[in-house]
Amino acid sequence: MSTGAKVGIGCGIATVTGFILMMGGCAVLILAAPDTADTDPGAPAPAADADDGGGEGSAEAPAEESYVVGDTVSHGSWDITVTSVEQGVGSVEDEFGLTEEPRGQYVVMELTVVNTGSEAAYFEARDQVLMDADGAMYEYDIPASSGLDWLEKINPGTEATGNIVFDVPTDFGLDHILVNGEGSFADGVRVDLKG
Secondary structure, three states: OOHHHHHHHHHHHHHHHHHHHHHHHHHHHHHHOOOOOOOOOOOOOOOOOOOOOOOOOOOOOOOOOOEEOOOEEEEOOEEEEEEEEEEEEOOEEOOOOOEEOOOOEEEEEEEEEEEOOOOOEOOOHHHOEEEEOOOOEEOEOOOOOEOOOOOOOEOOOOEEEEEEEEEEOOOOOEEEEEEOOOOOOOOOEEEEOOO
């Protein structure tokens, strides 16, 4: 048998072995995952709330806290306040004095943030998401935004104020922003911008 044939057989065996190990690992993960669809029929039912207003049936879920412009939202190690919102802006001046123009229109949002943590940290403007009434999500325009410098850490107990600018269509329907102090993989907190 030639050396090339031996190498080919060896590579084939290694590939098949790797595939079998990968499939076995997937099977272990599937079998080890908890099945949330099954419930114990013998488990006691959840206790009814003692102050349910006379037992009218199902209890209402607790209302989600509502925030508007001017309210302070505590999220992660940050207190975040949307202090103002301006829609329909045709251009802004960046930190270097250059004029930035939108493809549609700018929504300029002033935010004040306070680091409530115990060490200096970056406030991530990229984690703030503007939303319209249809649920479309808009990311901020980096060159047009200013004041919340992603290269500067904010010390504990100190605040920073800056503008986060969003480039949106001219027919954009302003609705709300999801402010986020916990990072890209966390859910933000809704702040209503209408009215």
